[in-house]
Amino acid sequence: MKQASYALDEPERLDATFAALADPTRRAILARLAQGDATVKEIAAPFPVSQPAISRHLKVLESAGLISRGRVAQRRPCHLEGRQLRLVVDWLENYRGYWAEAYGRLDELLDELQAGDDARQSSGGREGQGT
Amino acid sequence: MKQASYALDEPERLDATFAALADPTRRAILARLAQGDATVKEIAAPFPVSQPAISRHLKVLESAGLISRGRVAQRRPCHLEGRQLRLVVDWLENYRGYWAEAYGRLDELLDELQAGDDARQSSGGREGQGT
């Protein structure tokens, strides 16, 4: 029995999470919720789409574990679930060497690359292909 | 003259990036490329899908800026573009307070579990409604 109340690294979860984050409306909803819980109506207000559309976006976010919902009278306040984002952070950790390198010294790096570009190419070696 | 051939922070880019990452095959391709450049054929080998399917995955990844492609004879070696992942990292930074908190808690929890393994302290088990 796999007691998974916490999201683990199952690819499915990651699929759903990335897919949920791929929509700008949904990311905007998360941004809104980062400032505090909000009801569906409050969330829907700034968007140019219908309320049912927002309801479905919320459902997608909830299915991905990115938000949770309470129940206060007829309202269903939404709450950002930061835990789920950790999934993404963890996944990115695997590639830290790749994106971190480009972090602070992007310009410097680009200069270097541009300077040594042809040298790199003519050196034949390149980086091989690992394995 | 900083020819911006690399990705900016336009939401569109983020859409494409998250969408590209939402597919497990594509993430696996990135994992493969993290170990070194590879040709399309090499990339396709371990997957149970057709070569055209891989070609399209690569196209999606390239459109998102996650990979780039060279040209060596008839081969088109693919290269992981870590820079693009920085987009995601930057986006996640906005929510650091949310996932980082969960991070520490998880560490703490793991420590407890490891320390007392079977001695299950009534840690309060705050997991909301989970799934």
Add this chain to the structure above:
DNA sequence: GAACGATATAACCAACTCGTTATGAAACAA
């Protein structure tokens, strides 16, 4: 109970995604 306010669901449509097979194009090799 009747009406209202907040949210979810149903039914539908257009567009996109991911897979397939078949075929085309480019670079090499004989």
Add this chain to the structure above:
DNA sequence: TTGTTTCATAACGAGTTGGTTATATCGTTC
């Protein structure tokens, strides 16, 4: 030239997504 290898593209179908409008459900209030 002819053939082979590597990769891309075309054409198609099934399933998913994101939007709509109309309606149902639930809780409050009169």
